[in-house]
Amino acid sequence: MSTEVTEPGLRTRGTPARPRRRNRRRGILGGVALAAVAAVGGVALAVTGPYGDDGEPAVSAGTGTSLAAVQEGPLSSQVNQSGTLSYAGGADGTPYPVVNQAKGTYTWLPAAGTQVDCGETLYKVGEKPVILVCGSTPAYRDLAVGDDGKDVRALNKTLVDAGYADKSDVDSEWDHFGWGTAAALEKLQDKRGADVTGRLDLGQAVFLPGPLRIGTVTAGNGTSAGPGRPIMEAASNRREVIVKLDPSQQSAVKKGAQAQITLPDNRTTSGVVSRIGTVAASSEKDDSGSGPATLPVYIALKHPKDAGTLDQAPVQAQITTGGVKQALIVPVTALIGQAGGGYAVEVAAGDTGRTRIVPVTLGLFDNAGGRVQVSGALTAGDRVVVPST
Numbered sequence: 001m002s003t004e005v006t007e008p009g010l011r012t013r014g015t016p017a018r019p020r021r022r023n024r025r026r027g028i029l030g031g032v033a034l035a036a037v038a039a040v041g042g043v044a045l046a047v048t049g050p051y052g053d054d055g056e057p058a059v060s061a062g063t064g065t066s067l068a069a070v071q072e073g074p075l076s077s078q079v080n081q082s083g084t085l086s087y088a089g090g091a092d093g094t095p096y097p098v099v100n101q102a103k104g105t106y107t108w109l110p111a112a113g114t115q116v117d118c119g120e121t122l123y124k125v126g127e128k129p130v131i132l133v134c135g136s137t138p139a140y141r142d143l144a145v146g147d148d149g150k151d152v153r154a155l156n157k158t159l160v161d162a163g164y165a166d167k168s169d170v171d172s173e174w175d176h177f178g179w180g181t182a183a184a185l186e187k188l189q190d191k192r193g194a195d196v197t198g199r200l201d202l203g204q205a206v207f208l209p210g211p212l213r214i215g216t217v218t219a220g221n222g223t224s225a226g227p228g229r230p231i232m233e234a235a236s237n238r239r240e241v242i243v244k245l246d247p248s249q250q251s252a253v254k255k256g257a258q259a260q261i262t263l264p265d266n267r268t269t270s271g272v273v274s275r276i277g278t279v280a281a282s283s284e285k286d287d288s289g290s291g292p293a294t295l296p297v298y299i300a301l302k303h304p305k306d307a308g309t310l311d312q313a314p315v316q317a318q319i320t321t322g323g324v325k326q327a328l329i330v331p332v333t334a335l336i337g338q339a340g341g342g343y344a345v346e347v348a349a350g351d352t353g354r355t356r357i358v359p360v361t362l363g364l365f366d367n368a369g370g371r372v373q374v375s376g377a378l379t380a381g382d383r384v385v386v387p388s389t
Helices: 018-034 150-161 179-192 247-252
Strands: 003-007 010-013 065-069 071-087 096-100 104-108 121-125 128-134 205-208 212-217 229-236 239-245 258-262 268-276 293-301 313-331 343-348 355-366 371-376 383-387
Touching: 071 229, 071 247, 071 371, 096 121, 096 205, 128 150, 128 179, 150 179, 150 205, 239 247, 239 313, 247 293, 258 293, 293 313, 313 355, 313 383
Parallel strands: 128 205
Antiparallel strands: 003 010, 065 383, 071 239, 071 313, 071 355, 096 229, 104 121, 121 128, 212 229, 239 293, 258 268, 258 313, 268 293, 313 371, 343 355, 343 383, 355 371
């Protein structure tokens, strides 16, 4: 059998190929690994020329190449994207607006970065505290003994979580404002320096999912407090990474997928995809006036302390999109394109210094490790030809 190298990355039958073996591999690396995107794993692959697939012995690997063993074991695929580490906001990723309902003058406002727990003072109007009640239903009415509703449930839970009531005091009727609620509320009011009334009038509390981390404060001390005015923005104290994903990758990333986050100082920490946006939006603009549409993916950190106090920090996110427990694995750079489509690897024929071409079917790609699952006439321990590093 004889071969001819017509250009880097192309090989056809003809004259001997020995003088151009090194060029052929370089052509494979450039053409196969970088040219056109395959549908599996987002790895770029392309057929750049017709290579022999008849299984006959080929020439020796030659200079510029080395051998890598076919491995067997677990393999996972990933999506790699840049992201932003910050504090989690609302369902759409934006901060929570803090809307005031009290009348008077602002006498104390928290600084940006302040953390406020459920049941603590969020700000003051006329030296009277406005308490943070942790709940999703905004304040819209006065609350007193006999009232029922989701806002009462949030108040009861805040009182229990903050230690002003035992669960048994409200356990039977979380949605009901009973005498146990009133007694616990009096304890909170006394602790915070509010009027001790056992009722919660509109303007005495702000209902938001919490605890909170204060962001931008737009109101100022000494200014007039008017009902219905947003006075600051806040986020939760949960750490979160937001990744903007190409919509074509949406089907690959699932809620609950594991992720690895590389922080600005190159330390890594683990996370999990907590939610995926449903509306693609353009953000950064290009020369045409609008940028490509992306889909937000939110990753919660498993170990929030690893992130320290970083906010709006650029990070790299590696999201696991699939995996197999047992696979035959070769380096991506071992792949060569075949005439008519498909891929093969060049396998060393024992210790003879010669090789044979073995067609393979591609499976899962490990983008991070540069490896790929293959199936074909291979066994673990076979040695495939790869470009030398």
